Structures are given as structure tokens and as C-alpha cells.
Amino acid sequence: MDFDAIRMIWLRDIIRHFRDKVRLLGSITRPVLWLLIMGTGLRAAFNMHGISYTHYIFPGIIAMNLIFSSMQSTISIIWDREFGFLREILVAPIPRSSIVLGKALSGATVAFIEGCFVLVFAPVIKINIPPVNLLLLLPLIFFIGFVCTTLGIVIAARMTSFEGFGVISNFVIMPMFFLSGAMFPIDNLPHWISFVIRINPLTYGVDLLRWDILGMKIFSFYVDFLFLLIFAFIMLGIGVFEFSKTN
Amino acid sequence: MDETAIKVKNLSKHFGSVTAVNDISFEVEKGEVFGFLGPNGAGKTTTINILCTLLVPGGGEAIVNGFNVLNQPNEVRRSIGIIFQDPSLDERLTAYENLDFHGMIYHLPSRIRKARIAEVLDMVGLSAKKDYIVRTFSGGMKRRLEIARGLMHSPKILFLDEPTTGLDPQTRQHIWDYIVSLSRDEKITVFLTTHYMDEAEICRRTAIIDHGKIVVLDTPAALKNKYGVSSLNEIFLKVTGRDIREEGSDEKERLGQFIRARKKLR
Numbered sequence: 477m478d479f480d481a482i483r484m485i486w487l488r489d490i491i492r493h494f495r496d497k498v499r500l501l502g503s504i505t506r507p508v509l510w511l512l513i514m515g516t517g518l519r520a521a522f523n524m525h526g527i528s529y530t531h532y533i534f535p536g537i538i539a540m541n542l543i544f545s546s547m548q549s550t551i552s553i554i555w556d557r558e559f560g561f562l563r564e565i566l567v568a569p570i571p572r573s574s575i576v577l578g579k580a581l582s583g584a585t586v587a588f589i590e591g592c593f594v595l596v597f598a599p600v601i602k603i604n605i606p607p608v609n610l611l612l613l614l615p616l617i618f619f620i621g622f623v624c625t626t627l628g629i630v631i632a633a634r635m636t637s638f639e640g641f642g643v644i645s646n647f648v649i650m651p652m653f654f655l656s657g658a659m660f661p662i663d664n665l666p667h668w669i670s671f672v673i674r675i676n677p678l679t680y681g682v683d684l685l686r687w688d689i690l691g692m693k694i695f696s697f698y699v700d701f702l703f704l705l706i707f708a709f710i711m712l713g714i715g716v717f718e719f720s721k722t723n
Numbered sequence: 724m725d726e727t728a729i730k731v732k733n734l735s736k737h738f739g740s741v742t743a744v745n746d747i748s749f750e751v752e753k754g755e756v757f758g759f760l761g762p763n764g765a766g767k768t769t770t771i772n773i774l775c776t777l778l779v780p781g782g783g784e785a786i787v788n789g790f791n792v793l794n795q796p797n798e799v800r801r802s803i804g805i806i807f808q809d810p811s812l813d814e815r816l817t818a819y820e821n822l823d824f825h826g827m828i829y830h831l832p833s834r835i836r837k838a839r840i841a842e843v844l845d846m847v848g849l850s851a852k853k854d855y856i857v858r859t860f861s862g863g864m865k866r867r868l869e870i871a872r873g874l875m876h877s878p879k880i881l882f883l884d885e886p887t888t889g890l891d892p893q894t895r896q897h898i899w900d901y902i903v904s905l906s907r908d909e910k911i912t913v914f915l916t917t918h919y920m921d922e923a924e925i926c927r928r929t930a931i932i933d934h935g936k937i938v939v940l941d942t943p944a945a946l947k948n949k950y951g952v953s954s955l956n957e958i959f960l961k962v963t964g965r966d967i968r969e970e971g972s973d974e975k976e977r978l979g980q981f982i983r984a985r986k987k988l989r
Contacts, residue, residue, distance in 0.1 A: 484827040492815050560811035564872075567775050568828040569800035722779045 477577075481570035485578025486585070489552060493586050503545060503590040511537045511597055514659075522660070527690065530601045535685035536658025538594045539678055542621045543653060545590040547645045549583035550628030554641050572719040576712060580625045587621025588614075609688050616688060620681035623704045626711035627677070633718035656682045662694070677707045725789060728753045728880050728912035729774065733783035735935075736769050743769040745935035746783065753879075756906050756913040758926035760959060763968040766935040767916045768808060771884050774914070775805050788879050801829070804878030806869050808885045808916075814858040818849055818868050821857060822875055829876035843871035846901070863894035870898065874905075881905070883915040887922065899925060920956035929955065933963045 493499065515530035515537075522529045556562040565575060592614070598605055605613065631648065635641045655662075655669065656678035662670065673679050680700040687693035687700075729751040736744040744766045751757045761767050772778040774787055776796040785792045788802035812821050819840065826836035844850045847867035857865065866886060873881060883902070887895040903925055905911045915926070923929050923943065930940040939946060939962055943955055950958050 480827050480830050484824045488813065488816070488820075488824055491820065492813075495815060559814070560807060560809045561813050563777065563805075563807055564811045564825070565828065566777060567800055567803070567805055568825075569797045569830075570828050571797075722777060 478570045478574040481568070481574040482578040482581065485565070485575060486582040489549065489579070489582035490585060492552070493549075493582075499548065503541060503593060506544060507537050507541055507594045507597065510540060511594070511601065515601070527692075528601075531603055531690060533659055534594075534598070534601065534603055535689050536653075536656070536682055537597075538591050538617065538685055539620065539656065539658050539682045540653055541594055542587045542591045542617065542681070543624045543649055543678060545587040546583045546621055546624035547628045547631075547649055549586050549625060550579070550632040551638070551641060553579065553629065553632040554635055554638055557636075558638075566719075573712075573716045575719055576629060576715040579629055580622055580708075580712065580715075583625030583628060584618055584622035587625060588618045591617040591621055603689065605689055613685070613688050616684050619704065620678075620684065623677055623681065623708045623711075626708045626715065629715040630711050630718065633715055652676055652678045655679070657686075657694070658682050677704055680704050726753050727751065727786075728755075728788060729757075729914065730786040731770075731774075731783070732785075734770070734773065734780055734785055735782035736766075736773060736778065737781050742935050744773070744781075747932070747935070747937050748783075749930055749937060749940060751912060751914060753912055754906060754910045755927045756903070756915065756925060758923040758929035759914060759916045759932065760920070760923055760929055760955075761916075761932035762963050765932045765963075765968070767932060768884060770932070771805075771882055771914070771916065774799075775803055775882055776800055801876075802879045803882060804873035804876065804880070805882045806866075806873045806884065806886050808888070810865055810869065812857050812865060812869060812872070815856065817854050817856055818844070818860075819853040821868065822872055825872045825875050831876060839875055839877075843874050846874070847871045863890050866890060866894070866898065870901070878911065880912040880914060883913065883917075885916055885918060887917065887919065895919075895922070920954065920959055923955050931959060931962055938962045 511530065511534065515533055519529040522532070553562070556565070595605075595610075595613075627648075628645075631644055632641060635644065651672070653659075655673050656676050657673070658678070662673050662679070665673070680695065680703045683694050684697070684700045684704075687697065727750050729749075731750070732748050734744055734747050735742070747766075747770070759767055759770065769778065773780050773785055773792060776792050776799050779793060787799045790798040790802065792799050813824075816824070822840045822843065823836060826839060831839060840853075841850070844853055847870055849864065849868055849871065852860070852864065857868065860868065870886065881902075886902075887898055890898070899922060902913055902915075906913050917923055926943065928940065928942050929946070931938045939958070941949070946955070946958050947953060950961055952958055952961070
């Protein structure tokens with residue numbers, strides 16, 4: 477592990493993130509749109525066993541900001557390749573694993589900030605999160621952001637163009653978001669959909685968040701946690717492999 | 724102590740059916756300024772990419788500062804500094820941040836980093852601009868900053884891939900004076916490519932590569948003598964012919980295509 481390299485890659489992405497005002501604005505408007513408009517609009521149509529629909533989707537909106545944010549962070553990899561900065565990093569005497577880990581941590585940090593921003597709306601829609609749960613929620617948000625970023629790294633590392641990344645990330649983000657239980661319950665669905673749901677890491681992320689915030693869950697904490705952990709390790713492994721290619 | 728900085732033996736590289744580098748061998752001595760010339764697509768950049776560990780050799784061997792590029796890439800990376808053909812700065816960061824981050828990934832302690840940054844900024848005359856975002860720099864300033872960055876970690880060997888392309892004569896002169904003084908005063912080995920043959924005159928020796936093969940290799944004076952001409956340019960045209968060469972689209976070109984495609988969509 478090369479801590480200098482991890483720190484450099486992390487710090488650079490964080491500085492760049494905070495200089496990009498448009499992106500900051502996007503992370504603020506996205507949850508407002510979904511939570512307040514969709515949540516309020518669809519409230520009447522859904523009967524959630526005594527729980528308000530806006531409450532039900534609240535953890536899902538956090539997950540949404542996490543997946544959007546982390547995918548967006550990893551675009552920087554393609555950007556760096558196009559503008560040549562990636563070569564500056566690749567010719568430096570640092571292990572490829574540290575490059576990937578630095579990227580994953582910076583993506584997770586940005587996702588964490590954007591995920592936590594959604595929490596501001598908790599009082600607005602009258603969700604009360606006890607302090608102990610809130611304390612656990614923060615590392616959970618970071619962890620889920622980290623897992624999503626590792627997936628983004630693998631996609632970005634294989635992409636050679638912005639267009640391709642746009643297509644793929646939409647192709648990945650939207651189904652991942654909708655088939656994660658973020659917006660509607662995932663029991664009583666056709667067999668093939670429930671298979672997709674079960675291999676979707678975001679399903680387990682949403683489950684963790686909903687368990688902590690609303691006390692509702694489908695899987696046990698350990699199933700959620702282990703699935704996400706193993707998923708992240710596999711993605712990091714592929715990411716390091718992709719960055720080590722020299723053909 | 725071995726007096727060779729770079730030793731290349733029977734090096735080859737193929738991309739699919741295309742042969743970019745075809746069984747080349749040469750040596751660069753420590754402290755010498757070595758010119759690596761050739762038309763577009765001749766194999767210059769591929770060779771540099773192999774020497775700086777961005778590509779693995781397809782065949783043969785490349786030793787840089789005594790380290791094998793294949794088995795000891797990190798040792799090679801520590802020994803070299805590179806100024807790429809296409810800019811590789813982070814344009815959203817300030818000049819200072821670009822240098823500071825470079826120092827970090829080359830493991831310079833923060834105190835030394837600070838001192839080195841001041842030193843190299845002064846060398847390229849950018850001290851006053853250190854807190855400006857690189858995006859606001861002119862082409863020449865960016866190039867100077869890249870050279871400063873390549874020298875930050877005091878490399879033994881400096882690779883310069885067309886460092887003066889697109890610069891005005893004043894900036895070009897300034898950069899070459901500086902490179903010559905580096906090799907003279909700091910004993911840095913310089914491996915450079917350029918399309919400006921007059922610039923190659925400062926090299927102690929030059930090689931001309933074409934279609935992946937080294938066609939000639941000697942001192943500029945000896946080459947002129949051999950071909951009975953007065954300039955490197957004439958030699959270049961003599962040995963590589965007058966056909967205009969094609970090259971794969973580079974990054975800037977692809978980005979241009981991307982921006983045009985985006986505009987069309989709107």
C-alpha cells in the first residue's frame with residue numbers, strides 16, 4: 477500500500493469536486509425532485525402497510541444519490557485518459573492497486589457527502605432518526621458509496637469514450653436503482669426480476685439503509701454486509717487488473 | 724559503474740497485424756542528449772512508451788538506468804522523467820497543485836517538495852503564476868510547467884516527446900537552452916523526439932527511425948559528412964523519402980470529434 481499515492485489521488489479528486497459548482501448543484505436538486513415530487517405524487521397510489529410512501533422511499537433516495545454520485549466520480553478516469561493526466565499517474569512509481577483504491581476512496585467520499593445531504597430532508601418529511609441509528613447511518617452511507625464507486629471504476633476503466641460511458645452508466649444506473657427496492661417493494665415480483673434484484677448490490681445497500689432508518693428489512697445485516705463486501709473486493713480486483721494492462 | 728543509460732536490444736512491438744517497432748537495437752550513454760527522429764507513425768512514441776513502462780515490449784529487451792522495463796517497472800519509473808507529446812497536466816488545478824501532487828506520487832517528503840517546487844518554478848520562470856489555474860495558461864506556459872514537473876523528482880533520464888511542437892520560436896529557444904544546460908550541468912541523460920530538424924542539431928547523436936526500423940544512427944556531423952549534405956533536414960528527407968505519413972488519430976483529435984458530435988446532438 478502506497479499511502480502517498482492514495483492520498484494524492486484522493487485529494488486531487490476532492491479539490492476538483494469542490495471547484496465544480498454545477499455538479500454540487502446537481503447533487504442538491506436530484507433528491508429534492510425525487511423525494512418531494514415523486515414521493516408526494518405517488519403517495520396516494522401506494523399502500524405501504526401503515527408507512528407513508530415518502531418515508532418508504534427516503535432510504536432509496538439516499539441510495540440514488542450514492543449511485544449517481546459515485547458513477548459520476550468515475551467519469552474522471554475517462555476524462556484523465558482523454559486529457560492525458562492518466563499517463564502522468566501511470567508512469568509514476570506507484571502500485572496500480574493504490575491508484576484504484578485512491579479512486580474508490582475519493583468516489584466514496586464525494587458520494588458520502590451527497591448521500592448525507594439527503595438527510596437534511598428527514599425533518600421536512602417528518603422522519604425521526606434516533607441518534608444511535610444516525611451514528612451507524614454515516615459509516616453505512618460511506619460503505620455503500622464505496623461499493624458503488626468500485627463498480628463505476630470497472631466500467632470507466634474499460635471505456636474509451638465519454639459517449640460509451642454515458643450509455644453504459646444509464647444502462648446500469650437506472651435498472652440498478654429501480655430494481656433495488658428503492659422505489660417499490662421487491663416481494664411478489666416475477667421470478668426473473670427477483671433474480672436481477674438479488675444480484676444487484678444496491679438491493680443490499682437499500683436494505684441496510686432502510687433497516688437502519690425505518691427498522692424494515694428483507695435480508696439479515698450479515699447477508700447485506702457480506703454481499704457488498706465481496707462485491708467490492710471483486711470489483712477492486714478487476715479494476716487493478718484493468719489498470720495494470722500494458723499491451 | 725555502467726556508462727549506459729538506456730540499452731535496447733532487438734526490441735519489437737506489434738499491434739495486431741501492424742508492426743510499430745521492428746527489431747531495433749541501440750544504446751544511449753549517460754549524460755548524452757540523444758535525438759530520436761522519424762516521420763509520423765514511424766515508431767517513436769511506441770518506443771518511448773515501452774521505455775517508460777506504459778507498454779510492455781513485444782519482443783527483445785529494454786534496460787533503463789540498469790533496470791529492465793519488464794521486471795522492474797517501478798525502479799524504471801523512479802529513474803525517469805517524461806514530457807509527453809500531448810499535454811498531461813490537470814488543467815483544473817493550479818500550477819502549484821500540479822507540482823505538489825507530482826512530488827507526492829514520487830514520494831518526496833513535504834519539506835523537500837516545497838523547496839523543489841520553488842526551484843523548478845524558478846527554472847522555467849513561472850514562480851509568479853504558481854497559484855493560477857493551469858487552464859488559463861498559454862501553450863508555452865503549459866509546456867514549461869510540464870518540463871518543471873518532469874524535473875521535480877530529479878530524474879536520471881529525461882524523455883521529451885516533441886516538447887516544442889506548437890510553440891513560438893522564443894519559447895522553443897528558451898526550452899532548448901534549458902535542456903542543454905540540464906545535460907551539461909546536472910548530467911541528466913536526455914532522450915528526445917522532434918520534428919524540427921534544426922533542433923536535433925543540439926543532440927550528441929541522433930537516430931532516424933522509419934517503419935519501425937532504425938535507418939541511421941550517428942552524430943549530426945558524421946551523418947552530414949556521410950551523406951554530403953549540410954543539414955539534418957536533408958538527411959532526414961533522403962533516408963525517409965518524401966511521402967506524407969498517416970498516423971492514428973491522437974487524443975486531441977478524438978476529443979474534437981467528441982465535441983463536434985455533442986454539438987450536433989444539440
